[in-house]
Amino acid sequence: MExxxxxxxxxxxxxxxxxxxxxxxxxxxxYVYAIHGKIVKKQRxxxxxxxxxxxxxxxAMSSAPKTQVxxxxxxxxxAYFRQMQIRxxxxxxxxxxxxxxxxxxxxxxxx
Numbered sequence: 340m341e342x343x344x345x346x347x348x349x350x351x352x353x354x355x356x357x358x359x360x361x362x363x364x365x366x367x368x369x370y371v372y373a374i375h376g377k378i379v380k381k382q383r384x385x386x387x388x389x390x391x392x393x394x395x396x397x398x399a400m401s402s403a404p405k406t407q408v409x410x411x412x413x414x415x416x417x418a419y420f421r422q423m424q425i426r427x428x429x430x431x432x433x434x435x436x437x438x439x440x441x442x443x444x445x446x447x448x449x450x
Contacts, residue, residue, distance in 0.1 A: 375418045395445070400437040410438040412445040 341350040350372065352450040361374040375422040376415035403419040410418060425433050431450075438445045 341372070343368060343370045396446075397437070400435070402445075403437075405439060406436075408436060408437075410440065410443060410445055411447055413438060413440050413443040415440040415443060 342348065342362050343350055344382040346365060346368045348365050348367050351366055353362050353364060355361045364370070365376065368370075379431070400419045400421065402420050405417055406420050407416060408418050408420070411418060415438050417439040419439060420437075421435045422432045423435065424430075434449045436447050
């Protein structure tokens with residue numbers, strides 16, 4: 340992959356044809372890079388580090404609003420809830436719950 344030094348767009352490749360040599364060109368500005376031979380670049384990419392969440396799911400849910408709903412595990416009557424769009428936009432949002440009972444903290448969802 341090569342990028343335009345002028346505007347930063349990804350350069351397009353045009354194969355050699357009818358006497359013209361192969362080239363990279365920018366689709367948005369007049370930059371052109373003529374290819375005179377084989378181009379081989381090797382670049383070792385660093386290994387990805389494990390991503391640690393800034394907040395745990397439990398911490399995020401504990402700051403969420405509460406609602407009156409029955410926990411399926413302990414029959415507690417109150418739970419934290421969050422709504423998220425996890426499917427296509429024309430589908431309804433999914434509601435995630437976490438029981439407010441400190442000993443239970445069961446998590447469930449309604450699609």
